[in-house]
Amino acid sequence: LFVSNEDPDVGLNALQNYVLTHNDNFILKQHANPDDSKYAEMFLQNPLDREEHPRLSLKLIAVDGGDPQRSGTVNIEITVLDVNDNAPVFNQSLYRAAVMENAPKGTYITTVNASDADSGTNGQITYSFSKLKGSIADIFIIDEKTGIITVSGQVDYEKDKKYEVRVEAKDQGGLTDSSKVGIEVLDINDNAPVINVMSFSSPVSEDAPPGTTVAVINVKDADSERNGQITCSI
Ligand SMILES: [Ca+2]
Ligand SMILES: [Ca+2]
Ligand SMILES: [Ca+2]
Ligand SMILES: [Ca+2]
Known part of the structure; x- marks a missing residue:
């Protein structure tokens, strides 16, 4: 000047x-x-x-x-005109959430949030999952504008008891931050016990002494804790 x-x-x-x-x-x-x-x-x-x-x-x-x-x-x-000199910053380095197995599509899990000090598009953030392993992409979905994570597929405790998902926040200038979401799956009693007869001796002779093994039976329940505890009776 x-x-x-x-x-x-x-x-x-x-x-x-x-x-x-x-x-x-x-x-x-x-x-x-x-x-x-x-x-x-x-x-x-x-x-x-x-x-x-x-x-x-x-x-x-x-x-x-x-x-x-x-x-x-x-x-x-x-x-002073803005340049994109600030990356987005997540307000938590780890988000924890829990979801019931078999939760219907659209069930709310959690919301991630990042802020960016720049103005206009330099501060406009989109959210996404990053480097999703295997099937997670079919189970959860993130709204790119709001950061809301919801169920989009089949949550099965018997398949996976917890998930760790990486989330990314990116401004329109390409600067990024990442964070983690730990999702714990809660068991519900969705499996009946399965009875498997391993061996069975028939006929049994009338003079067989008490204590003779007549049948070997295997019983399984895929659920955990109380949902998987079995009592047998005849
Ligand atoms: Ca920025
Ligand atoms: Ca700036
Ligand atoms: Ca069960
Ligand atoms: Ca179960």
């Missing part, structure tokens, strides 16, 4: 000095023209940060050497 001031007086009463209001970013360099008039150049000295100061308001004051001293002022309004 170049500034020059016309002061029709001569000598001491002519323009003596330019002063810039105190600020962290700009400095002023003063130069004399061959005809002794002066001009000033404003330089950027320290980097601007739109996220901290989106607008700067400075005053440039030109003073003469007269008595009384006279001065002129210009206001300099500076708007």
Whole structure:
């Protein structure tokens, strides 16, 4: 920025000095023209940060050497344009959630959230799962705008008791952050015991002593804990 001031007086009463209001970013360099008039150049000295100061308001004051001293002022309004210098940041490095097995499609699991300090598209975030292993992509879905994770397929405790899903937040300039979602699957009693007769001796002779093994039976229940505990009776 170049500034020059016309002061029709001569000598001491002519323009003596330019002063810039105190600020962290700009400095002023003063130069004399061959005809002794002066001009000033404003330089950027320290980097601007739109996220901290989106607008700067400075005053440039030109003073003469007269008595009384006279001065002129210009206001300099500076708007700092955004660049994409902030990546999105998740508000948690790990999200924990639980879901019942056999939960219907659309069942809410959790919401992930990231923020981005930039403005406009530089701060606009889309969410996605990253590097999904195997079948997880068929079981859960994430809304790219809201970060809401819901059930989209078959959750089966007997197949997988927990999942760990990586989520990614990306701004429109391509900067990213990632986080993890741990999803615990809760068992429901969806399996009946299965009876398997391994061997069976028939007929049994009438003089067989008490304690003779007649049949070997194997009983299984795929559920866990109380849902899988079996009692047998005849
Ligand atoms: Ca950004
Ligand atoms: Ca920025
Ligand atoms: Ca069961
Ligand atoms: Ca079960």
